[in-house]
Amino acid sequence: MQISNVIKRNLGRTAAIGLAVFVLQLVQPVDEVRSDSIFTSGNLFNFSGSPSLSSGRVLGNKPSIGLDQNNKALDAYKSGDFSTARKIWDKAAAAGDIFAQWMLARMYRYGQGVDADDGKVWNYYRSVAGKYNGDRNQRTRFHITVDSTYWVAHYRATGIAAAGVKKNSRQALKLFRKAASQGHPAAQYEVGRFFLKGLVIRRNNKEGRRWVQTSAMKRHAPAMATLGTLYWTGDAAQKSRARGLMWYILAKENACPSIHHDIFDRYEEMYIDASDDERSKAKNFAYRWNQRNPLKKGQLIYRLADCG
Secondary structure, eight states, X not given: OOOOHHHHHHXXXXXXXXXXXXXXXXXXXXXXXXXXXXXXXSOTTOOSSXXXXXXXXXXXXXXXXXXXXXXXXXXXXXXXXXXXXXXXXXXXXXXXXXXXXXXXXXXXXXTSSSOOOHHXXXXXXXXXXXXXXXXXXXXHHHHHHHHHHHHHHHXXXXXXXXXXXXXXXXXXXXHHHHHHHTTOHHHHHHHHHHHHHTSSSOOOHHHHHHHHHHHHTTTOHHHHHHHHHHHHHTSSSOOOHHHHHHHHHXXXXXXXXXXXXXHHHHHHHHHHHSOHHHHHHHHHHHHHHXXXXXXXXXXXXXXXXXXX
């Protein structure tokens, strides 16, 4: 589902602040990155075993902009001066800088200082995704090319009529699987959905639930909500209304109100429908889950970067 223009406008400035926390760490030279940074403690996509940054610049096919210019653009972006940020990144993107292309894709997706344009979003993400080489030594490049692969898959799954991008569920699944195999939580969730719904693949509840569970363990709110529904209804999971409500409590805690309003609405419906005993058990289950799975810095930054 594409974000409405109203939501895009609301996300503009607040999303910039959250993402800036993440991107400022992305472009730091290796000696400025703390050992507890997002890359070594539950990094952006919770990838494990990622080696250290080899430089402070994003490596594309052509030289990227210098660190000073990138910091200038990021400072402008953080303050809501999207015009200045865009001017710097426009020039860099034209020269082949994939970090600039990735940031511009985000700006056009949320309408940050520009008119939202899914066609430009598609072109930028497709360009960045095409630079994926699987080399984790180039950490920044690795993360943004995996994320861009997810977004290319997203637009393949939905199609963009205005940009002439046709819906292609089979290709979307292939790309979702590629990003999911590298630890992207949203991609893992989408792969799970394909299995649960039997979309262009034979329905497999066990495999679908496994992928959704993997994503939910990284606090991806839609995955948590889906698990809640599975347990609440007993579809593809052993029925337990208390456990279903537990997952919706956790989903609500990790959701973006401006994007995931359906999660909040469904939670209210389930809470009203649940018995006192089910509510008590669900709250206890959620408390114990949070104790066993404390929020990691990278997970928090991922959520802030995604919804502001």
